[in-house]
Amino acid sequence: MYTLHTDPLHRIAYATDASAYREVPLGVAYPENEQDIIYLIQESRQRNTHLIPRAGGTSIAGQVVGSGIVVDISKHFNKILEINKEERWARAQPGVVLDELNLALKPYGLFFSPETSTSNRCCIGGMFGNNSCGLHSLVYGSTRDHVLECRGILCDGSIEVFKTYTIKELEDRFGHRFWEAESNSIIQLIYTQLIRWALDEETVRLIEDNYPDKNLRRRSCGYAIDETIEDLHNASKPLEERTINLCKVLAGSEGTLAFITEIKVDLNPLPPKEKMVICAHCDTLQKSFLGNLVALKFHPSAVELMDRNILELSKQNVEQQKNRFFVQGNPAAILIIELQGETREAIDAVAEQLEKALIENDEHLVYACSRVYGSDIVKVWSLRKAGLGLLTSMKGDAKPIGVIEDTAVIPEKLPAYMADFAKMLDNLGLNCVYHAHISTGELHLRPIINIKEAEGKRKFREVARQTALLVKKYKGSLSGEHGDGRLRGEFIQLMYGNEVYALMKDLKRCWDPLHVFNMHKIVDTLPMDSMLRFDVNQRYAIEKELSEGKTYYNWKAAFDECKIEGATGAKNQLHALMCSIEQCYGAGDCRKSNLIGGTLCPAFKVSGDETHATRARTNVLREILTRGWGSEAFTVAKCETQFATKIATKKSILQSEELADVLDSCLACKGCRSECPSNVDMTRLRSEILQHKYDVSGMPLRSFAVSWMATVERFGHIVWPIYNGFASWNPTSNLIKKIIKFSTERDIPTLSRVTMRKAVKRECRKHHSMTNKGKVYLFADEFTNFQEAELGLNFAKLLLHLGYKVEIPKHAESGRAAISKGNLKLAKKFALKNVNQLKDKVSELTPLVGIEPSCILSFRDEYPDLVPAEIRSQAQHLGCNALLFDEFIVREIAAGRIKPDDFKTDAVEIWLHGHCHQKALVGTEKTVEAFKLLAGAKVHVIPSGCCGMAGSFGYEKEHYQTSLAIGEMVLFPSIRKAIATTDGITPCLVAAPGTSCRQQILDGTGIHAVHPIEILYRWVK
C-alpha cells in the first residue's frame, strides 16, 4: 500500500519539473501496483484534488507541476515485461527509462526508436504522455507512431486496454450502433464521442481546416483528435471494418485523460553500423535554414542545428569542452547532418556531393565541413543533446527561457518563418538562442528573458502570444515535441480556433468528468505567466540571515568573468550564490541510474529516490533560502499542522530539517560539477550552506573532528605507536568511533612510522642524479604524509630515478576535509596559507605535483574562490600549475622527458577506478595515457562512478550501508569479476588514486588496490 508523503521535503522536491513553473503539490505518492492507483483515485476524489502522473519529471511546459497529488511511477512501475523479437515489440511499465529499455533490446538487434535528448532519464510513460520524439524523428517519427497498445485506469477506477479495435469489435462489446444510444459507462462514452465526430462531415472538415499542415511530422499541440479519428472517417472502408486506437489520443495527452500502467511499443532494427556526421559551418543563421533544405535532398537520417550561443556555453562546461573538437572558426551556426549506409565508401560518396552542394553554391551557405566517424559521433551528439542544459548554465537572472522553445513548421517554410520571427524578436528587444531538430522544421528557440523583472514577465507572455500568431500563419504547431502543459494551453484556442478548442474541452470532460487527472493542463490552463518559479522583484529570505550578504566562497567572480552575450552577472555575493542554486532548471541528468554510467548522482543511483537527486537539493535550497518558512510547503498543508508549531520555535531557516536532509545525503563527490549540464556544483553549495548553518547552531563534533583530523594526526605522530594502538585496539577504537559516530565496521586509519615529508627529504639527500630534467615540488597532502608515507616516498623515488629534482616545499595541509565538512573558516585559512607560501615558487617550469586527487585539485577548483579577491589571479595561476601526478607524467611524456624505454615491458592487467574529483575535473584519460609507458600493460577502466566512501561519508555510521551499496552497484562486482577471470599468470592489479577509494575497495572486496604511482614505480627499470 502506498504512503501519501505530505512533508515539506517531498512537496518541495516535486514542486517543479524542467519548466519555468513552480507549484507546491498537496503530496507525493509512489504506487506499487494498479490497486494503489485505484486507491489514489479514490483518495484524490475524497480530498477534492487531482492526480498528477509523473515519470522522469523532465517536462518543459510544466506538465507535472500542480497543486494535486504527484504520483511518481518511476520508482516501482519500472519493469520490462516482455520482449518479442519475432514480432518486434516490447511490453513495459511506464517508468522504464528509455536508454535502459534500449540496453535490454540491444542483444535482440532492436530498439525503441523515438529518441528524446533526455533518453538517459526520461521514461516511456513520460514520452507517451508528451508524444516525445528526438533527433532521428525524420526517419522514426514520434512516440505516437510506435505505441501499439496500452493498459490504463480511467477516472472511475476501471481498467482498460487501449488498442486497435474495429467498429465491429466495439459493437460486439457495447451493442449495435452504440454511439447513437445514451450510456453511463465512461469508456462507452469515450468511443461514442469520437465515432460521432468522425461520422460528422462538418466536424471532420473543422478539424482538417484548423489542425497543423498534414505534412508536418512534429505536432504535439492539443489533443490529437485528427489522427485518432482518421480511419473512422475513411469512406473507402465499410463502417464495421474501420478502426480506432485510443493510444493515438492518449499520446500527447499529458496525463490528463487516464493513468497508464503498461505500454506495448513496436521496435525497429538497430540502425546500420556505418554512420557519419558532417558538421557544416555557416556564417549566418539564415544560411543554416537554407542549408538544411539542401541537406534534406540527400536523405540524411538527421539534421540538427546548434547556434553560436550554445557553442560558446559549451566552452564553460568541463564535460562538453572535450566534445568541441570538430568546431572550426567561430560559426554563427552548425548543421549536424547524419548519413547512414552499409559501407563507409557509400557514405563518403554521398558526403562528397552533399558538401559540394553546401559549399559550392552562389550563396556560399557553408564555409567549412568537418566529417566525424565512429565513436566520435557520440561526442558530437552529446554536445548537441547537452544544448538545452547548457543554456541554463548562463550566469545571472536573465536566462534563455523555455516559452516558445518548441515550435515546428514544415522545413520549406522555415526560412520565411524565421525571418518573421527575427523581426518580431527585434521589436520586442530580445535575443534568442536557436538549436535542435531543423530537419523536421522544429527549432528550440529560447529568448533570453529575466522573468524576475516586471518587464521580463511581460515579454514572457508577449513573445508567446506573438509566436503563436506567427506559427498559425505558417500552419505550424506551437509544440513539436515538448507538449503544452500549463505553458502553451492558453494559446490552443488562438491556434485552433474556438470550435476546435471546444471539442478538446469536450474530450477532456468526456474522459475525466470527475476531474481526477492532471487538471489545468492542455485545456482550462491557468494564465501562462502564473505560478512561475520566480516572483517579480523576489527577495531572498536568507538575506536577513547572512550578515551583509557575506559568503565564504567568492561566488560573484565567475559571474563577473562570464562573457556570454546577454548574461546579466550578479549584484553581490549573496545574489551570485542564489543564482548558482537557480542555475538548476530541473533537466534531471542527476536521475541517471547506474546502468547508464557516470558519477552523477550516487545518492540517487543507489536509492532511485527523487529526494536524493541533485535536483531535489537545489529545489530545497532554492525554496527555503528564497521563501523561507513562508513557503506553502510549510504553511498550506492542512494535514500537517504540527509543522506550524515546529516552525514557530525555530529561529533560522538554516536549521530546517529539509535542508539538513538533502545536504546529508550528498557525498560531495563533484559528480554534478562536471556532469550536470547547468554546472550545478553541489559540493561547493553544500559546504557554503553548512558553514552558515554552523555559524547559527554550532558545528557537530564529528564535522569538527574530521576537519581537524590532519592536525590531530600531526600531534599523534609524535607518539605514533600509542596513537596507532588507540586507533587499532578494539575497545579504544570503538570508543572513538562511538564518540564521533563512525561505523564500527570501519577501521580508523593508522599512521606511518615516518612522515612522507621526512622520508622524501632523506631520500633526496641520498640521491645524486646525473641528469636534471627539471624541478618538481611534491605536495605532501595530509593523507599521504601521515598515513601512506611509503607511497609518497615511492613517487619521489620514481621522479628522482627519472632524473628530476624533487623538493617538498613548506606548505599547509590542503584543507580538503574541512571543505567537505563545511568548515570553510578553517579551509580558507589553509587556502590562504598555501597560496601565499607557494605562489612565488610554483610555475609552469617548477610545478606542484600531487598524489591524492582531492587534495591537489582543491588548488585549482576551490582556492581561487576561497582566498581574498586581491590574490585570486595568483591563486588561479598556482591552480594551473598544481598538477595531479598523471597530468604531470603525461605532460613530460609529451615533452619527451619520460619515455616507455624507462619502464619494463612485463605483462600486467590493470583495472582502474578513478577518483570522483579526478573524473569531474580532469578525467581518467591521463592515468590511462601514463600507463601506456608500460608496454606490457592492458588497462581496463572500470565504468564506476563514486566508490561510495567519499572522504568520511562512508565512515559515518548512518551512511555506512549506503556507502557499501554504492560500491556494490558497479565497482565491487567489476573488481571481483576481474580477479576471478585473471589467468593466474599475468599480474592483475586494481589501481585507484584515491586513498578513500582504496580503503573502500578493501572493505568491500577484501582486495588491496594500489595507487597508479605504485605500479609505475614497480615497473620502472
Ligand SMILES: Cc1cc2nc3c(=O)[nH]c(=O)nc-3n(C[C@H](O)[C@H](O)[C@H](O)COP(=O)(O)OP(=O)(O)OC[C@H]3O[C@@H](n4cnc5c(N)ncnc54)[C@H](O)[C@@H]3O)c2cc1C
Ligand atoms: C534538456 C531537455 C531536453 C529535452 N529534449 C527533448 C527531446 O529531444 N524530445 C522530446 O520529445 N522532449 C524533450 N524534452 C522534454 C522531455 O524530456 C520529454 O518530453 C520526456 O519524454 C518526458 O519524459 P519524463 O519521463 O520526464 O516524463 P514526465 O515529465 O514525468 O511526464 C510527461 C507527461 O507524461 C505524463 N505521464 C507520465 N507518466 C504517466 C502515466 N503513467 N500515465 C499517464 N500519464 C503519464 C505526465 O503527467 C506528463 O504530462 C527535453 C527536456 C529537457 C529538460
Ligand code: SF4
Ligand atoms: S542539478 Fe543539474 S542535472 Fe540535476 S536537474 Fe538540476 S540542472 Fe539538471
Ligand code: SF4
Ligand atoms: S556532489 Fe555528488 S552526491 Fe552531491 S549532489 Fe553532486 S553528484 Fe550528487
